[in-house]
Amino acid sequence: xxxxxxxxxxxAAVPLxxxxxxxxxxxxxxxxxxxxxxxxxxxxxxxxRYLEGDEPNPEFVMNNPEYSGSILVAGKNFGSGSSREHAxxxxxxxxxxxxxxxxxxxxxxxxxxxxxxxxxxxTPEYLEEVFETIEKDNKAKFTxxxxxxTFTNNTTGSSFEFxxxxxxxxxxxxxxxxxxxxxxxxxxIEAFEQNR
Amino acid sequence: MEAKTLFDKVWDAHVVKKVEGGPSVxxxxxxxxxxxxxxxxxxxxxxxxxxxxxxxxxxxxxxHNVPTTNQHLSIVDxxxxxxxxxxxxxxxxxxxxxxxxxxEGHGVVxxxxxxxxxxxxxxxIVCGDSHTSTHGAxxxxxxxIGTSEVEMAFASQxxxxxxxxxxxxTVDGELKPGVMAKxxxxxxxxxxxxxxxxxxxxxxxxxxxxxxxxxxxxxxxxMSIESGARGGLIAPDxxxxxxxxxxKYAPKGEDWDKALAYWxxxxxxxxxxxxxxxxxxxxxxxxxxxxxxxxxxxxxISENIPTSDGLKGNDKKSFQKSLEYMxxxxxxxxxxxPVDYVFxxxxxxxxxxxxxxxxxxxxxxxxxxxxxxWLVPGSAAVEKQIREEGLVEIMEEAxxxxxxxxxxxxLAMNPDKVPAGKYSVSTTNRNFEGRxxxxxxxxxxxxxxxxxxxxxxxxxxP
Ligand code: SF4
Numbered sequence: 001x002x003x004x005x006x007x008x009x010x011x012a013a014v015p016l017x018x019x020x021x022x023x024x025x026x027x028x029x030x031x032x033x034x035x036x037x038x039x040x041x042x043x044x045x046x047x048x049r050y051l052e053g054d055e056p057n058p059e060f061v062m063n064n065p066e067y068s069g070s071i072l073v074a075g076k077n078f079g080s081g082s083s084r085e086h087a088x089x090x091x092x093x094x095x096x097x098x099x100x101x102x103x104x105x106x107x108x109x110x111x112x113x114x115x116x117x118x119x120x121x122x123t124p125e126y127l128e129e130v131f132e133t134i135e136k137d138n139k140a141k142f143t144x145x146x147x148x149x150t151f152t153n154n155t156t157g158s159s160f161e162f163x164x165x166x167x168x169x170x171x172x173x174x175x176x177x178x179x180x181x182x183x184x185x186x187x188x189i190e191a192f193e194q195n196r
Numbered sequence: 197m198e199a200k201t202l203f204d205k206v207w208d209a210h211v212v213k214k215v216e217g218g219p220s221v222x223x224x225x226x227x228x229x230x231x232x233x234x235x236x237x238x239x240x241x242x243x244x245x246x247x248x249x250x251x252x253x254x255x256x257x258x259x260h261n262v263p264t265t266n267q268h269l270s271i272v273d274x275x276x277x278x279x280x281x282x283x284x285x286x287x288x289x290x291x292x293x294x295x296x297x298x299x300e301g302h303g304v305v306x307x308x309x310x311x312x313x314x315x316x317x318x319x320x321i322v323c324g325d326s327h328t329s330t331h332g333a334x335x336x337x338x339x340x341i342g343t344s345e346v347e348m349a350f351a352s353q354x355x356x357x358x359x360x361x362x363x364x365x366t367v368d369g370e371l372k373p374g375v376m377a378k379x380x381x382x383x384x385x386x387x388x389x390x391x392x393x394x395x396x397x398x399x400x401x402x403x404x405x406x407x408x409x410x411x412x413x414x415x416x417x418x419m420s421i422e423s424g425a426r427g428g429l430i431a432p433d434x435x436x437x438x439x440x441x442x443x444k445y446a447p448k449g450e451d452w453d454k455a456l457a458y459w460x461x462x463x464x465x466x467x468x469x470x471x472x473x474x475x476x477x478x479x480x481x482x483x484x485x486x487x488x489x490x491x492x493x494x495x496x497i498s499e500n501i502p503t504s505d506g507l508k509g510n511d512k513k514s515f516q517k518s519l520e521y522m523x524x525x526x527x528x529x530x531x532x533x534p535v536d537y538v539f540x541x542x543x544x545x546x547x548x549x550x551x552x553x554x555x556x557x558x559x560x561x562x563x564x565x566x567x568x569x570w571l572v573p574g575s576a577a578v579e580k581q582i583r584e585e586g587l588v589e590i591m592e593e594a595x596x597x598x599x600x601x602x603x604x605x606x607l608a609m610n611p612d613k614v615p616a617g618k619y620s621v622s623t624t625n626r627n628f629e630g631r632x633x634x635x636x637x638x639x640x641x642x643x644x645x646x647x648x649x650x651x652x653x654x655x656x657x658p
Contacts, residue, residue, distance in 0.1 A: 019514040020390065020490055024628040029607040033261065033275035035235035035282045047630050077391045080424060080490070081628060082607075083326040084233065085342035106360075106394055106426055107326060107340060114344035139431055165358060167218025178344070182352035183246070185213070185221060189354055192212045192223055 003116035005175040006097060009144045010154070012069030013100070014061055015134045021074055022081035023108065027090040040086055041093030062094075064140045073100045073130055079108025088112045098144050100151065102127040113168045114178065120144065120151050120162045129153065144175060199465035201362050202431050203397045206337045206462065210320045210355060213614035219356040224253070227349045228305045229292070231258040232609070233324030237347035237498040238286040248290040250353040254286045255314060257295040259304045261609050264572050264599035265521040267297045276610065290350075297416075303575020303601045306330040306543035310414065311577050313443025317432035317459040327543050327625065333413035334430035334436055335462045337397070341428040360426045361395050364464075366402035369478035374658050376553070377412030378545060378623065378642035380404065382484040383417040386494040388474060393425030396472060398466040399464060400430050403604055404478035408441040411549035418544045419625050422491040431463040483658060486627050486640040487530055488518040493627070495530065497645065497657050503527045521629055522637050525616070529548045530655050536567045538641055538650040539632070542606040545623035546574025548581050550643040555587040557647035557658060563595035564653025570612055571596055572604040596650070608633045621649040 018061040031043040049060045057065040072091060078085060078101040081123045091099060097117060104112075112119045122130070133140045133155050141154040146169065150157040164172075171177065182189075200208070207317065212221040227250075234256070241248070248254060261276035271277035280297070287294040295301035301308060306327055309315040315331045321338035322328060324346040331338035345355045367380060385392075398420050413430050414476045420428025437456060440446045447455040482496040494592035496502065503526040519526060524533075540546075540554050552575065563569055571591060573579040579601055582588060588598050605612040606624040613633030614620040620638050623646050624631075639655065648658040 002650050017510060018517075019510050022626075022628045024607075024626070024631050028630055028634070029260075029609045032232050032609065033273075033279055035279055036239060037236045047634055075514070077424075080390055081326070081440060081626065083342055084342035085236075085344060087326075088342070099314065103391060103394070105391075110357075111342035111344065114342060124240060156386070165218055167215050177238075178356045179244070179351050182221065182348050182354055182356070183244075185352065185354070189212055189221075189352055190222070196209075 003019065003114070003172070003175055003177050006116055006118055006146055006172045008146065009070065009097060011071050012067070012139050012158055013071035013073045013130070013134055013142055014067045014069055015131055016061060016072060016074040017131050019075035020077045020080060021112070023079060023084050023087040024081055026079065026087040027084065030085050032084060039103045040090040041095070044090040044094040065132055069103070070096050071098045071100060071142055072126070073095045073134065076101060076103040076124065078104050083107045083111070085111045086117045088117050099178040100127070100130060113172070116172065118144065118146065118172065122151065122160050122162065126160050129158065199467040199469070200651045201464045201468040201470065202335060202399055202462055203337065203429060204468070206320065206335070207359060209254045209318070210337070216221070219358045221354050222320060222321050222357050222647070223354050224349050226309070226314055226321040227254045228309055228321065228323035229254060229256045229283070229346065230260055230305050230323070230325065231279040232260045233343050234286065234346055235279065235282050237324070237343050237350060239325055240347045241350050244351070246351050248292065248350045251291040253353060254292045255295070255309070256283055256292050257302055257308055258283050258297065259306050260607065262297055262602040263610050264570070264602050264604045264612060267600045275610070294575070300576050303577065304543045304546060304603055306418065307546060307574035307578065309377055310334065310410070311575060313440055313441070313446035314420070316440060316446065316455070317436060318462050322355065326421045327418050329427040330414050330418040330543055332417040332420065332427050333410060334440070335429055335432035335459070336431065337427065340421065360397045362475070363393060363396040363398045363425065363472040364470040365398055365400050366473070367404040367478055368402040368475070369404055371404055371407070372482065374483055374644060375481050376642040376644055377408050377415040379481055379484045381416045382486065382491070382494040382640060383481045384476065385419065385423050385492050386484070388423050390422060390490050390492040391424040393420065393423030396425050398423070398425045398428040400428055405430060406433065406628045409549060410435060411547045414547065415544055419491065422625055427489055432459050450567070483642060483645050485530060485645060485655060487522060487524055489521055489627055489629050490518070491625065491627060491640060492519065494640070497531060497655065500527055500529050531657070533655040534619055535567055535621050535649045536618040537570070537614050538646050539605045539620060539622040539624065540566055540646055541570065541572030541574060541604055542624040543574060544625045545643050546572065546578065548578050550623065551578065551582050551587055553643045554647045555590045558594040558596065558651055559590050559646060561594055561651045562583070563650055566653045567650050569596050569650050570599060570605055572599045573601045575601050605632050607631060608636070612636070621646050621655070
């Protein structure tokens with residue numbers, strides 16, 4: 001699926017100060033039975049977000065109208081566990097286009113980038129600061145600038161320069177995906193097969 | 197010539213091209229698929245008007261969703277049935293070998309690959325499933341991919357991947373009696389944590405690793421991913437060659453000789469450098485069990501659950517939240533804790549050796565009345581062997597029954613779900629919240645420890 005472009009974003013953020021949020025929490029296995037990419041956003045963080053009987057859990061941040069925005073800020077080691085891309089789809093489909101954490105699991109990071117969801121890895125100290133800013137003001141805005149690779153806390157003015165693979169950056173800025181690239185390499189791949 | 201690690205040798209031999217400032221275009225020898233992570237990729241392919249480029253290098257099996265009883269009947273759950281049916285239609289449309297329910301080739305995707313000889317040293321193997329790392333036991337570079345990458349592999353037989361860093365974990369010495377491969381890997385993860393391996397590909401080596409059977413090596417590589425690593429691998433040796441030889445898709449005749457000569461070169465050169473190294477002493481390892489909600493939260497069964505003393509801030513909160521979920525208290529012994537369910541199976545411990553170990557322990561004993569036990573073979577071939585070796589009789593006499601192959605309670609997408617609040621001693625790989633059913637509590641262990649718990653009805657030493 002071709003991805004949406006990502007260039008720059010200014011938004012409030014939704015805090016999830018929990019560590020080791022694994023893919024079974026992001027989207028439990030029982031919601032992986034679809035054969036199309038549809039409706040995953042509704043089941044994002046399903047078992048935290050809803051009480052038994054499908055009632056929204058008032059204690060969960062996504063059910064609190066005070067919090068909004070398309071940036072999700074989470075504790076360290078986000079996205080560990082399975083390779084299910086449904087995790088990235090669920091986050092994206094629920095309206096997030098950036099996830100901030102001090103550490104991401106590898107497969108999750110790759111999956112996110114392949115779907116136009118930008119993982120921004122910051123230092124533990126910077127992450128603390130972001131959480132504090134949101135705690136003081138849940139409407140606080142942040143600016144994510146992919147071109148310059150900066151994440152800025154609009155309240156404090158402090159800016160963090162994040163890393164991203166240059167190739168992936170180009171893909172996101174332009175909305176390209178890897179499949180187009182690979183399909184265009186058909187001849188080179190055939191030549192490789194011949195020469196092994 | 198530059199000294200190379202085993203991982204470098206296999207990886208480098210598959211790089212079609214290195215993208216400037218970006219990932220490598222990596223050629224894939226084998227692509228394994230199952231019903232959960234493939235349908236959206238097939239759909240994507242269709243939307244682009246493409247066909248699977250190398251259907252002959254792709255193999256399919258439905259495993260995640262399937263029931264483990266009455267497999268000859270139609271699957272009751274409509275969504276599961278739909279996914280399984282969809283896999284079959286997609287495979288037919290693209291000319292991909294499909295091992296359907298009830299056929300002799302059916303089973304959990306990571307069990308059937310090695311069984312059929314599809315998994316061979318020196319290969320690159322991918323699957324839309326993180327435990328693809330299992331195949332690394334053969335000296336293959338094997339790792340899990342997302343659905344976008346499944347679509348890439350379909351479209352071009354290549355994927356784009358940055359090259360991971362290299363880690364070596366050496367386990368030297370002799371294992372104590374009762375210590376299985378599962379204990380080794382649970383021990384390692386308890387030491388390096390669930391993020392310790394991030395960004396790396398791990399080579400496992402040392403005399404304790406070399407002494408393992410292929411089954412045991414697969415268990416270790418299977419769980420390498422739980423340390424956050426991209427995958428794990430073990431240099432192929434006589435044990436490996438012996439296992440591969442004669443299998444359905446293994447090279448034959450002259451091809452075998454040629455392959456073997458190449459496979460023998462697949463080892464880390466003496467001076468090769470690793471980015472990270474760990475060494476452990478096999479004598480320090482004892483039967484393990486997990487007490488928390490990630491695979492790094494493991495202890496020796498004889499130990500007490502750790503306390504949160506010394507932890508701060510979010511670390512402390514996460515630890516306490518985990519114990520609360522499990523219904524355990526800091527510092528208390530794990531021995532003697534009640535057990536409601538025992539699950540033997542999965543791509544971690546669903547192979548013949550695991551069933552032999554389990555059967556040997558329970559022979560002449562009785563299942564505890566308070567325990568519900570699910571014994572689920574990893575594949576139809578494992579099931580057949582269990583029957584042929586007379587293990588079923590041993591199980592039945594002890595009050596156990598054998599079910600049919602599939603992932604089952606490993607991720608509870610099928611009807612085998614552990615009820616809320618219940619304790620499940622499981623030979624699987626993940627004890628995440630809700631992994632075996634909403635609010636279910638999972639304790640990961642070896643098949644031997646699982647057998648001891650099934651018989652005593654509480655957490656106990658084998
Ligand atoms: S047995 Fe468990 S870990 Fe293995 S493939 Fe199935 S669900 Fe995944």
